[in-house]
Amino acid sequence: MKAWLLYLLVSIFLGSCGGSPQPVEYSHPDYLTLGKDAKSKKYLIHKVFETIKINVVGDYFGQITPANIQKAVLDWISPLRKFSDDLSDEVQVGKFKLSNDLTIKLVDGDGRAHYSSFLFLNEIVLYSKGHDNFGTLLHELGHAFGLGDTYIEGVWTCQPGQPPSIMCRIPPYNPRLEKDDIEGITFLFCKYNPDLC
């Protein structure tokens, strides 16, 4: 198989959480990375003024519940409210096959949680074994908003000297957005809404 084709297929399957080399854009020395396609309209950073519809496929498990999905999306939007009173406070979670902003696919079994964005695909995949927690949900939603990974592949920690963030390490307890995550989502929001920042 040709190398470029293999790379393309691996990229599709692993998305921005996978092991394939991802071109990233460093916005500042705090290791913030952005999804390479954050300008694509399907990223949730472009939906923050609307009701956000999350299509869920499969059965809920662990901490992956409708309420926690809503909370995680609103957690990402929350730091942006200081810029506008018109930001979304409604996240609908359910079966929206045709008109959804994002699909969350819940798979019973083992696997590596990931986010995939390719052509019409805009999807988070979570597995019931190992990645059934709120922190992983928050991390993958960071990708869906347009942020990239900042951990060390295979080590799954932040890089030496890097400030903590949900995009580089998911703490075992009380996962939440850190200062670096808030700077990341703020950077993205202001990039696309400069008149509000």
Ligand SMILES: [Zn+2]
């Ligand atoms: Zn990731």
